[in-house]
Amino acid sequence: MLETLGFLAIAWTDPWLIFLVATGTFTGIYIGAIPGLSVTMATSILISFTFKWDVNEALALICGVFFGGVYGGSRTAILLNIPGAPSAIATAIEGYPLAKRGEAGEAIGLTTVMSVFGGFVGILALALFAPVISEFALMFQSRDYLLLGVIGILLVGTLSGESFAKGAFAGALGVLIGMVGLDPMTAEGRFTFGSIHLLGGIPYVAAMIGFFGVAEALVQLHTLDTPAIKQKIDRIIPKFSDVKKYFWLALRASGIGTIIGALPGTGGDIAALLAYDDAKRSTKNPERPFGTGTREGLVAPEAANNAAVGGAHIPMLTLGIPGDAVTAVIIGALFIHGLKPGPLLLVDTPHLFWFIVGALTLANIFLLIFGLTGIRLFTKIVECPKAVLIPLIIVLSAVGTYAIQNNPVDVYWMLLFGVVGYFMKTYGFQVGPVILGTILGPMMDSNYRRAMIRARQDTGDFLWQFVSNPISLILTVALVIMLLSQTPLWPKLRSVLTMRKDSS
Amino acid sequence: MTNTSAGRRPGELFFVLVMLVFSVGAFWQAYAISGFSGKTTPGVFPMLASGVMVISGLVILVNVARMPAPAADAPSFFADILTLRHIVLIGFVVGYVLVMPSLGFVISSALFLYCAFQFLWRKNPVLMLGLTAVTLAIIYLVFREVFQVVLPQGTLLQGYF
Structure with a gap:
């Protein structure tokens, strides 16, 4: 217990680490808020710059950026009706009408307090449940990890994309990218075409920066000329009576956020929409109809998406399965620092786990401070024209990619992924599953082969494993339900069955 | 789009x-x-x-x-998806990453930033030059000094930038 507290306090007692968390949170708020910059983009670029740092320092910065970024999206949602991040879509629905009525300051104040509240709930859940889940996860077999990987990729692909097929395609493409290079089990080359550049594989950070940085910058080119709208902001500290009034709603939304965040493949954006929907149904007498600026509709999604941050860390740290695109990028960071996120992380490196919990808590406190101050500076920075932002993103992406191995070839890869990613985004493919697939692909490959070897290469035995063990059975059923509900298989099967019934 | x-x-x-x-x-x-x-x-x-x-x-x-x-x-495709703006910018980026190994980070980035700012913003060239200098200075200081990233040196002007 005392040891745990000591680990928790690492981030709190070192001034340099406190400074890094504060800087991370501060920049995160702006990155999340400036339309065109995203947390995923920032984290991918940051990882390439910080991988030579001490792991604690890198994590302190990334924890701050993650928290600040998820929150920052709400500010532009309220002020400009542009959700800075997908997790702020619901916030825009209620926040912008509030701002138009001249209550922007109060709306920002309320979202800040509720975001921080949600954040604490998520962190608490992480601290309480991760050790339990981690112990439980020690019982997981190779096949269970294979199943978790597939479920995670498919969930990200189907919940956010245009169609199941596009999600599956993107995920499989990612897995394929992850396969390039020497096979870790037999040292045989895969897709190397005799080139030494490909033997080491395609660096996934190059893929991340390409898909989230350059591709996004190219998408942003379409909205180059959209002018910014200015809002008047006055009182920003929310009324205590308001905070008290929405306490239970925020608590419930945080619960939803934590659980959704903890599911592999679902993150803050879905958590926010679900919590918004829940608030809509559970609020009997809103002061105004939903969609026209109700505070309930503002509180719920904001509490939920920040709670999802803590939640998303649970599967990432205990199972090694990232919850969403940002945690997929962070998992990449952990790998780069030589760490193995998974059930053994808590056993082998408990100090790291508790350090993350401590840093997240600290980031949340800084969020409260920065969230309630500096609004004047904020409105200035957000008006930064995209004509300046887009070239900057590209330069940072190029330098970031180069920094990984000082290899210009990586930069060419990054650019290729950027252009392909632009077309994929344009035609309704999600790029999140590609990254998830790239990260999880090698893990799934080795787990598949281990499970197959355990079944003595007998396919029947291999398949039997998926249903003969309670944990595997639950995961298999979850996967089957997902496949049936997301594809046209089930309606087709049903119509065939009813036809048969009718004819008999 | x-x-x-x-x-x-x-x-x-x-x-x-x-x-x-x-x-x-x-x-x-x-x-x-x-x-x-x-x-x-x-x-x-x-x-x-x-x-x-x-x-x-x-x-x-x-x-x-x-x-x-x-x-x-x-x-059409070129009016909606791959606009002239996209083609030119992608062209700039390709040129940028191709010359970076020989010209080095500072010069290639300066060229790229100036061309891209000028092309996308179309303001006074002197203003754009100033903007390029300021942003490049910030990037250089932050990444070279704070993050201590090794920036491409360039084979042509080895040792100068």
Whole structure:
């Protein structure tokens, strides 16, 4: 217990680490808020710059950026009706009408307090449940990890994309990218075409920066000329009576956020929409109809998406399965620092786990401070024209990619992924599953082969494993339900069955 | 670009077709790794992945082909998806990453930033020059001094930048 507290306090007692968390949170708020910059983009670029740092320092910065970024999206949602991040879509629905009525300051104040509240709930859940889940996860077999990987990729692909097929395609493409290079089990080359550049594989950070940085910058080119709208902001500290009034709603939304965040493949954006929907149904007498600026509709999604941050860390740290695109990028960071996120992380490196919990808590406190101050500076920075932002993103992406191995070839890869990613985004493919697939692909490959070897290469035995063990059975059923509900298989099967019934 | 209706976007069919051809090629290459010689060979998972790509690619192709074609008066591929702005900017970026190894980070970035700012913003060239200098100075200080990133030095001007 005392040891745990000591680990928790690492981030709190070192001034340099406190400074890094504060800087991370501060920049995160702006990155999340400036339309065109995203947390995923920032984290991918940051990882390439910080991988030579001490792991604690890198994590302190990334924890701050993650928290600040998820929150920052709400500010532009309220002020400009542009959700800075997908997790702020619901916030825009209620926040912008509030701002138009001249209550922007109060709306920002309320979202800040509720975001921080949600954040604490998520962190608490992480601290309480991760050790339990981690112990439980020690019982997981190779096949269970294979199943978790597939479920995670498919969930990200189907919940956010245009169609199941596009999600599956993107995920499989990612897995394929992850396969390039020497096979870790037999040292045989895969897709190397005799080139030494490909033997080491395609660096996934190059893929991340390409898909989230350059591709996004190219998408942003379409909205180059959209002018910014200015809002008047006055009182920003929310009324205590308001905070008290929405306490239970925020608590419930945080619960939803934590659980959704903890599911592999679902993150803050879905958590926010679900919590918004829940608030809509559970609020009997809103002061105004939903969609026209109700505070309930503002509180719920904001509490939920920040709670999802803590939640998303649970599967990432205990199972090694990232919850969403940002945690997929962070998992990449952990790998780069030589760490193995998974059930053994808590056993082998408990100090790291508790350090993350401590840093997240600290980031949340800084969020409260920065969230309630500096609004004047904020409105200035957000008006930064995209004509300046887009070239900057590209330069940072190029330098970031180069920094990984000082290899210009990586930069060419990054650019290729950027252009392909632009077309994929344009035609309704999600790029999140590609990254998830790239990260999880090698893990799934080795787990598949281990499970197959355990079944003595007998396919029947291999398949039997998926249903003969309670944990595997639950995961298999979850996967089957997902496949049936997301594809046209089930309606087709049903119509065939009813036809048969009718004819008999 | 912002088309969310059921209609097909310009160039969509072609893109999906290219992706499908790529998937088939990837499957063929995956097969070439170890064929069907065993269930735990290095080629099995790549074949599974590319197989999923081929199947889902076919489904997407059928779905896209079934959509109504873009209307005759709808903006074309080059007006809506790959605009002149995109082509020029991508051209700048390609040039940027190609000259970076020889010119080094500072000069190539300065050239790129200036061209891109000028092209996208179209303001007073002196102002753009100033903007380039300021942003580049910030990037250089932050990344060279704070993050201690090794920036490309450039073979042509070795030692100067």
